[in-house]
Amino acid sequence: MKIGILGYGNLAKGVECAIRQNDDMELAAVFTRRNPADVKIKTEGVNVYSVDDIVAHKDDIDVLVICGGSATDLPKQTPEYAKYFNVIDSFDTHARIPEHFANVDKAAKESGHTALISCGWDPGMFSLNRLYANAILPEGNDYTFWGKGVSQGHSDAIRRVEGVKNGKQYTIPVDSALEAVRNGDNPELTTRQKHTRECFVVPKEGADLDKIREEIVNMPNYFADYDTTVHFISEEEFEANHSGIPHGGFVFRSGVTGWNKENKHIIEYSIKLDSNPEFTASVLVAYARAIARLHSEGVTGCKTVFDIAPAYLTAMSDDEIRAHML
Amino acid sequence: MKIGILGYGNLAKGVECAIRQNDDMELAAVFTRRNPADVKIKTEGVNVYSVDDIVAHKDDIDVLVICGGSATDLPKQTPEYAKYFNVIDSFDTHARIPEHFANVDKAAKESGHTALISCGWDPGMFSLNRLYANAILPEGNDYTFWGKGVSQGHSDAIRRVEGVKNGKQYTIPVDSALEAVRNGDNPELTTRQKHTRECFVVPKEGADLDKIREEIVNMPNYFADYDTTVHFISEEEFEANHSGIPHGGFVFRSGVTGWNKENKHIIEYSIKLDSNPEFTASVLVAYARAIARLHSEGVTGCKTVFDIAPAYLTAMSDDEIRAHML
Numbered sequence: 335m336k337i338g339i340l341g342y343g344n345l346a347k348g349v350e351c352a353i354r355q356n357d358d359m360e361l362a363a364v365f366t367r368r369n370p371a372d373v374k375i376k377t378e379g380v381n382v383y384s385v386d387d388i389v390a391h392k393d394d395i396d397v398l399v400i401c402g403g404s405a406t407d408l409p410k411q412t413p414e415y416a417k418y419f420n421v422i423d424s425f426d427t428h429a430r431i432p433e434h435f436a437n438v439d440k441a442a443k444e445s446g447h448t449a450l451i452s453c454g455w456d457p458g459m460f461s462l463n464r465l466y467a468n469a470i471l472p473e474g475n476d477y478t479f480w481g482k483g484v485s486q487g488h489s490d491a492i493r494r495v496e497g498v499k500n501g502k503q504y505t506i507p508v509d510s511a512l513e514a515v516r517n518g519d520n521p522e523l524t525t526r527q528k529h530t531r532e533c534f535v536v537p538k539e540g541a542d543l544d545k546i547r548e549e550i551v552n553m554p555n556y557f558a559d560y561d562t563t564v565h566f567i568s569e570e571e572f573e574a575n576h577s578g579i580p581h582g583g584f585v586f587r588s589g590v591t592g593w594n595k596e597n598k599h600i601i602e603y604s605i606k607l608d609s610n611p612e613f614t615a616s617v618l619v620a621y622a623r624a625i626a627r628l629h630s631e632g633v634t635g636c637k638t639v640f641d642i643a644p645a646y647l648t649a650m651s652d653d654e655i656r657a658h659m660l
Numbered sequence: 661m662k663i664g665i666l667g668y669g670n671l672a673k674g675v676e677c678a679i680r681q682n683d684d685m686e687l688a689a690v691f692t693r694r695n696p697a698d699v700k701i702k703t704e705g706v707n708v709y710s711v712d713d714i715v716a717h718k719d720d721i722d723v724l725v726i727c728g729g730s731a732t733d734l735p736k737q738t739p740e741y742a743k744y745f746n747v748i749d750s751f752d753t754h755a756r757i758p759e760h761f762a763n764v765d766k767a768a769k770e771s772g773h774t775a776l777i778s779c780g781w782d783p784g785m786f787s788l789n790r791l792y793a794n795a796i797l798p799e800g801n802d803y804t805f806w807g808k809g810v811s812q813g814h815s816d817a818i819r820r821v822e823g824v825k826n827g828k829q830y831t832i833p834v835d836s837a838l839e840a841v842r843n844g845d846n847p848e849l850t851t852r853q854k855h856t857r858e859c860f861v862v863p864k865e866g867a868d869l870d871k872i873r874e875e876i877v878n879m880p881n882y883f884a885d886y887d888t889t890v891h892f893i894s895e896e897e898f899e900a901n902h903s904g905i906p907h908g909g910f911v912f913r914s915g916v917t918g919w920n921k922e923n924k925h926i927i928e929y930s931i932k933l934d935s936n937p938e939f940t941a942s943v944l945v946a947y948a949r950a951i952a953r954l955h956s957e958g959v960t961g962c963k964t965v966f967d968i969a970p971a972y973l974t975a976m977s978d979d980e981i982r983a984h985m986l
Contacts, residue, residue: 348917351917351918351919352917354919355798355799355917356798376919428986431982431983431986432979432982432983435982452986457986459792459796459927461985461986462792462970463929464985465970465971465973465974465981465985466785466788466970466973468974468985469946469949469970469973469974470785470939470942470943470946470973471942472681472682472975473681516932518932591674591677591678591681591934591935591938591939591941591942592677592935592938593677593680593702596934597933597934597935597938598934599931599932599933599934599935599938599939599942600931600932601785601929601930601931602928602929602930602931602932603789603927603928603929604927604928605925605926605927605928606842606844606925606926606928607923607925608917608922608923608924608925609917609918609923609925612917612918612923612925613796613917613925615917616796616797616917616925617796620795620796623795638982638986639970639986640969640970640971640978640981640982640985640986641969641971641978642969643966643967643968643969644788644791644792644795644965644966644967644968645791645966645967647791647792647795647796648791648794648795649798652966652967653758655791655966656757656758656761656964656966657757657758659787659790659791659794659966660754660757660778660783660787660964660965660966
């Protein structure tokens with residue numbers, strides 16, 4: 335199975351690593367908007383090309399993993415490259431998924447390709463767990479918590495504050511809220527009751543720390559609705575302890591069964607990730623396998639994780655998974 | 661969607677309750693090996709028939725949920741009734757799944773029906789989570805823990821001990837083992853290190869309690885390999901606190917990613933159930949929906965949970981799930 339990667343940021347680097355962990359796959363090429371000579375990849379013997387030349391490689395690639403951003407890249411890239419390739423992306427702007435799906439579906443059907451959008455962990459594995467749990471327990475409540483982990487958007491917002499040299503923000507689920515959900519209490523939780531936000535800030539020399547703190551904790555949309563803690567640290571401490579991109583989260587379904595709805599059930603799915611982009615990439619690579627297989631069966635158009643039978647994700651045969659995983 | 665139930669034990673009663681929670685389904689009939697006049701079901705206006713007359717109802721039922729035992733009932737019943745119905749069972753003898761699959765697949769293909777075997781939570785939802793997590797993190801370790809919950813087989817074993825009037829056994833995962841797995845320590849765990857067993861025993865009058873305790877904790881296959889606690893209680897306490905059938909468990913995947921496998925990831929799925937049979941029944945009913953749909957699409961033969969795309973399980977449309985669950 336020959337995989338192409340479009341882009342070479344953190345997610346793309348994760349895809350490159352994940353391909354190496356799957357014996358039935360190989361990296362065919364990386365495509366970049368930068369000067370290809372400036373992009374050094376890890377895999378030996380694989381070429382980096384300009385994205386302007388991508389169509390010339392359409393017969394060399396089984397699935398193209400598109401590693402652009404959801405705000406402006408993917409809405410254009412995924413429908414465009416679905417004309418020439420089987421494609422997969424991690425589009426994560428939940429509200430715009432129906433529109434993105436329609437655009438990609440049209441392009442993929444017209445060209446006879448297979449596409450998968452919104453793959454990763456949320457959307458992705460979390461969505462799957464919401465769906466399975468809702469189908470099993472139709473009467474109940476859903477809860478999703480994120481963290482502990484780095485929010486890129488909130489870290490960017492901190493770094494835009496005057497006097498801030500560097501900064502990182504961790505989203506943290508509130509333990510008492512997790513416990514109440516786990517106990518089947520079905521709490522109604524406000525934004526403030528679900529998550530706290532913890533910021534590690536490297537100030538510029540001579541900056542007014544109180545002013546920075548006030549500006550962060552009162553920032554509308556990002557921090558005002560949360561209990562936010564701000565820690566000021568040195569550049570050295572930042573490099574030593576806050577250079578990773580961990581993340582994680584929890585999906586719960588709390589439901590009832592029985593003739594009089596007398597029995598409670600809790601389904602909980604959680605992940606704890608040292609590297610958010612590498613885990614997301616690992617999900618993308620497993621689904622790339624599924625997309626290549628569906629395409630070889632003649633399936634075309636756009637899919638989501640809801641449309642893919644689990645057996646398509648693994649390199650093991652149906653006999654093996656029935657014997658060893660069921 | 662018209663659902664038939666074969667059998668009327670705890671699992672079947674759970675299926676009856678679950679059907680009532682799904683608006684697109686109705687209970688068509690219950691079939692029993694007992695005298696139908698002796699079987700009183702909860703759903704008004706639905707008939708109970710002898711299993712001897714089941715074939716006469718083959719055109720009235722979209723999916724037959726077979727609620728027999730795995731030891732002797734299901735190996736015969738599921739292939740037999742797949743000749744006349746779309747069928748689903750909860751066959752849970754892991755080692756015999758390939759053989760059972762082959763028998764059911766042959767019967768279903770020859771008669772043009774659709775079948776699903778080994779549905780529930782283990783096998784079932786736990787199997788799905790093992791498969792998804794292995795596909796995402798191909799390098800890692802799997803851990804499954806069961807409980808806290810009632811083991812029917814171990815409770816039966818207790819009740820066979822001389823001097824025991826009634827008894828129930830709870831399987832309990834060891835907290836320190838769960839924590840070690842959650843921390844990514846990848847422990848190698850013996851049987852004794854993974855689970856403990858707790859027994860609540862109502863002794864007969866004048867019974868030798870020390871003898872009962874010794875016989876239980878040293879019982880080969882059932883208790884000898886575990887740390888087992890035996891509590892002697894009154895019939896009243898037994899009825900008040902130990903009449904339920906709770907269960908639960910945990911599935912973990914602990915894996916690594918990165919060019920040098922430097923990043924750890926933990927995926928954890930857990931369930932906490934007030935009623936083991938009602939939860940299993942709820943899974944069966946969601947998959948009955950999928951089987952009816954696959955049959956209407958012309959798919960025949962035997963399937964497992966690995967072969968079913970998640971979207972088939974829900975009553976919601978593809979547009980709805982993309983808009984609200986993804």
